[in-house]
């Protein structure tokens with residue numbers, strides 16, 4: 558069986574993580590991933606957007622997180638493990654602290670949650686602001702980085718795993734330093750001692766083997782998991798992932814950072830507005846709101862270049878098992894590809 562240090566530390570069967578994906582909560586997707594032996598991740602960024610007053614509805618972000626932690630705790634099998642993603646954006650630190658407070662309350666009040674919730678994934682900021690509270694809660698911290706420099710900062714903060722996510726990935730990416738997964742993962746592995754998880758552009762067993770060959774202990778995927786039966790994304794969003802070629806993404810500035818997304822009426826106009834140097838934040842929020850409200854073509858659709866390699870919607874369990882099986886086959890047959898020396 559394909560097991561790594563990641564499986565042992567977190568308590569999962571396969572070294573595969575489902576990345577958080579706003580603006581959805583990903584509670585249904587995470588449930589399916591955790592039940593299938595991977596690490597499912599709950600997404601809080603959508604609540605953060607709403608809390609910041611940038612979408613129509615006003616919500617209680619703490620109670621929203623509590624509800625999805627309870628839902629996944631009750632809907633997963635007894636040995637499932639899950640994570641919660643908490644964005645550590647500078648202007649959302651108080652909100653991040655609120656989320657951690659809820660996590661702590663739930664860990665303390667429910668032994669089932671204590672058994673299953675093992676990881677906080679911090680993203681888009683400096684993990685140092687939350688690391689002590691995460692450790693005090695007895696949880697592991699994984700932090701997402703787009704450059705080797707950010708990986709050094711994460712190591713210094715004391716995170717347990719670094720998720721090195723290349724520019725080809727969907728969602729937040731570095732605009733200034735668009736480093737590919739191949740270069741980033743290898744560079745981070747060679748630079749830090751903290752174990753590394755590869756992300757960005759991965760969708761199958763070959764990707765998993767490549768990540769392991771670069772020195773990673775597992776993979777995180779976002780876009781591939783959108784095209785699954787259990788994923789709660791809008792059906793039109795999933796259909797666009799299946800149809801997209803590898804050329805159909807672009808990076809624009811969203812209010813919380815640069816973001817790789819599909820080319821749509823919305824993102825092409827946003828790109829045009831950006832090139833004119835006008836303030837695009839209200840238009841960008843409108844795109845997120847359209848997606849939340851199901852008006853997909855006028856909406857923001859984060860996705861990575863790997864959309865061009867995704868051709869079918871699968872049940873999560875089949876997808877994960879297929880990836881592991883493919884990876885094992887590739888590793889087994891790798892030697893037969895090499896010419897024997899005469």
Ligand SMILES: Cc1cc2nc3c(=O)[nH]c(=O)nc-3n(C[C@H](O)[C@H](O)[C@H](O)COP(=O)(O)O)c2cc1C
Pocket residue numbers: 575576577578579580600601602603642679680681701722725726727728729756757758759777778779780781858859860861862863
């Ligand atoms: C629709 C979408 C939304 C995302 N939202 C978040 C998020 O809220 N928090 C986060 O840490 N990463 C987010 N990401 C990044 C993913 O968790 C993951 O790291 C990334 O998708 C990996 O690249 P891939 O899409 O090529 O698999 C998002 C990605 C996508 C595609």
